[in-house]
Amino acid sequence: MSTHLPDRLAPGLPHPLGATADGLGVNFAVFSAHASRIELCIFDASGRKELARLPLPECTDEVWHGYLPDAGAGLVYGYRAYGPYEPRHGHRFNPHKLLLDPYAKLLTGPLRWSDALFGYRLNHARQDLTFDRRDSAPAMPKAIVMEDAFNWSDSRRPRTAWNDTVIYEAHIRGLTMQNERVRTDLRGTFAALTERSFIDHLVKSGVTAIELLPVHAFLQDRFLLERGLRNYWGYSTLSFFAPEPAYLSSNNLNEVRAAVRRLHAAGIEVILDVVYNHTCEGNHMGPTLSWRGLDNASYYRLVHGDERYYLDYTGTGNTVNLSHPRVLQMVTDSLRYWAGAFRVDGFRFDLGVTLGREGTGFDPGSGFFDVMLQDPMLSRLKMISEPWDLGPDSYQVGNHPPGFAEWNDKFRDGVRKFWRGDDGMRGELAARLVGSADMFDRRHRRPWASVNFITAHDGFTLQDLVSYNEKHNEANQEDSRDGHNENASNNWGAEGPTEDAEINQTRLRVKRAMQATLLLSNGTPMLLAGDEFHNSQQGNNNAYCQDNELSWLDWSAAASPEGQALQSYVARLTALRRAHPSLHFSRYVAADAGVAPEMNAIAWFDFDASPMTHAAWEDGAGRLLSLRRACLDAAGALDLSVLMINGHEEDVEFTAPPCGPSHRWEVALDSADPEQPAALGEDDKLNVRARSMVVLIGRPRDASTA
Structure with a gap:
């Protein structure tokens, strides 16, 4: 880049938005419908010294733009926006505040908290109605102009079918901070994802996609830093295009690409958890960092009649206004950037209901969904919604449009309560086992639309689910007011770790039963990292601020004999799932749909192989159930399986349901004792042990036994 800076910018172009280097210079374009002037601020390479302020000379269709000749990659910049400071009318322009480009692709470093970051005078009686004239630039991260170049060679997306996912x-960060096989300087970064032993662990476990918690640059909240804590999860977005600087070991975007390429080579897809429902700027008392200073009235949903305040459907203080076409463009441009420049395979949308809100509320035909589903790039990727938020009519599980999968908390709660021993859960479990058709079998959707999970980052780990009756969030310094109070957990006789062998055996048996339920149900299973080797958070069910050993995966547990045994068990479950299509139907079918003579697709039986009756379903104390599923495999052969489920505290003798004259049953897995499964007698009876599941697979009889 030339060291000489001109007195003015050339007009440039209003597209594309952001900073675009063309080899001869850089075009800058930023949206603001209500600004009267926007200045481009150029900084030295360190981001500390401001070298020039150059007004963007043109505004076309509410996009301000200008061209800086002889500039290129590595240029450090920000913006200042002029306009009315009228909070009651939704405007919060303050040119004393340096603003981050909403399209910034790489940041100079973290934000440094200062009172100067606020557009108003902190601690003044009139609060945000005042105006602060301190320069915020010394405290702000700046954007770095980037050129995207990477040799993908013959790398291709795995494109795993949804039904096989x-x-x-x-x-x-938590994946590798305690992984001794990873170089110390690489731990917690994208570079660590390329470590061979970690990728081998995913492959051996039968995982086909890794879903990463937010990797967009995010804010370290001031209130957490003052407590000596940190924002760990990252649901406080500072930039929708730039990766979190702390996740880069080299400050080079190709580090992200290399990780994706290496995972793809192993057949592992990469899905990003993305947060477009709110930003880190908070409510009306929050800092002015980017969108608020550029065009508050356009970027955010404001209270009609008193635009000083924000509509808060997210619990964070603000809600991004996706009803505005330029804001919707920003979100979809961000998605296309990550899908194109980094070749990620899909997205999980935090508080997805917020993204689908129009003026009348949640709408499965909203602009956001319409844009996603018609986009030639994005519509081919995996799209997952967290189908709730905190606004009116917030719970929308099953109501998203075809093309989207959804987190299914009904599966989580039903499975937890059944294996805890709650009354009246047999029918609920049955509905979840066959893909939650009661919620998702509409508009020709498939069972994969139900993303089944028992644990996730938000809540107990699987180990803690069977070890604690109460949450233990004292480390969060919120007097345990945070986190869910009802977790459908059971400590089975002792709170936390215990030396009691009987309790530990019960815990292990329940965990294995729940993992079998998850991985052998119709729908898309989602495992929480570490659940395959007993990882614990010591009872903390809201570890959002615990960037330490409490949240980081304990790989020493994975290396222990107990951890190794559970990993092998999970691998057996995923292998069974892959091998037998009857264990994960690809489409919804009527229970009485015939697959073979006297063989329906789905059939329910009691422990004695008698068909389930209405009275049996209504029996609140019933905790015994057999599910037989039948389908044709890719070669047209009959594939049969049975799940025999015992939710009681005692062993029960089951009789296997009929499998027809052409097949015989074989025990494929016993969750109570995977190494020494219960034996199937000649009369098709076997002992199903307490709190366990036995899986039977139908094997074709040979000519001599037919």
Whole structure:
């Protein structure tokens, strides 16, 4: 880049938005419908010294733009926006505040908290109605102009079919901070994802996709830093295009690409958890960092009649206004950037209901969904919604449009309560086992639309689910007011770790039963990282601020004999799932749909192989159930399986349901004792042990036994 800076910018172009280097210079374009002037601020390479302020000379269709000749990659910049400071009318322009480009692709570093970051005078009696004239630039991260170049060679997306997908939800930092096989300077970064032993672990576990908690640059909240804590999860977005600087070991975007390429080579897809429902700027008392200073009235949903305040459907203080076409463009441009420049395979949308809100509330035909589903790039990727938020009519599980999968908390709660031993859960469990057709079998959707999970980052780990009756969030310094109070958990006789062998055996048996339920149900299973080797958060069910050993995966547990045994068990479950289409139907079918003579697609039986009756379903104390599923495999052969489920505290002798004259049953897995499964007698009876599941697979009889 030339060291000489001109007195003015050339007009440039209003597209594309952001900073675009063309080899001869850089075009800058930023949206603001209500600004009267926008200045481009150029800084030295460190981001500390402001070298020039150059007004963007043109505004076309509410996009301000200008061209800086002889500039290129590595240029450090920000914006200042002029306009009315009238909070009651929704305007919060303050040119004393340096603003981050909403399209910034790489940041100079973290934000440094200062009172100067606020557009108003902190601690003044009139609060945000005042005006602060301190320069915020010394405290602000700046944007760095980037050129995207990477040799993808013959790398291709795995494009795993939805019906074959097994998701592994993980935190990029927590994955490797305690992994001794990873170089110390690489731990917690994208570079660590390329470590061979970690990728081998995913492959051996049967995982096909890793879903990463937010990797967009995010804010370290001031109130957490003052307590000596940190924002760990990252649901406080500072930039929708730039990766979190702390997740880069080299400050080079190709580090992200290399990780994606290496995972793709192993057949692992990469799904990003993205937060477009709110930003880190908070409510009307929050800092002015980017969108608020550029065009508050356009970027955010404001209270009609008193635009000083924000509509808050997210619990964070603000709600991004996706009803505005330029804001919707920003979100979809961000998605296309990550899908194109980094070749990620899908997105999980935090508080997805907020994204689908129009003026009348949630709408499955909203602009956001319409844009996503018609986009030639995005519509081919995996799209997952968290189908709730905190606004009116916030619970929308099953109501998203075809093309989207959804987190299914009904599965989580039903499975937890059944294996805890709650009354009246047999029918609920049955509905979840066959893909929650009661919620998702509409508009020709498939069972994969139900993303089934028992644990996720938000809540107990699987180990803690069977070890604690109460949450233990004292480390969060909120007097345990945070986190869910009802977790449908059971400590089975002792709160927390215990030396009691009987309690530990019960805990292990319940965990294995729940993992079998998850991985052998219709729908898309999602595993929480670490659940395959007993990872614990010591009873903390809201570890959003615990960037330490409490949240980081304990790989020593994975290396222990107990951890190794559970990993092998999970691998057996995923292998069974892959091998037998009857264990994960690809489409919804009527229970009485015939697959073979006297063989329906779905059939329910009691423990004695008698068909379930209405009275049996209504029996609140019933905790015994057999599910037989039948379908044709890719070669047209009959595939049969049975799940025999015992939710009681005692062993029960089951009789296997009929499998027809052409097949015989074989025990494929016993969750109570995977190494020494219960034996099937000649009369098709077997002992199903307490709190366990036995899986039977139908094997074709040979000519001599037919």
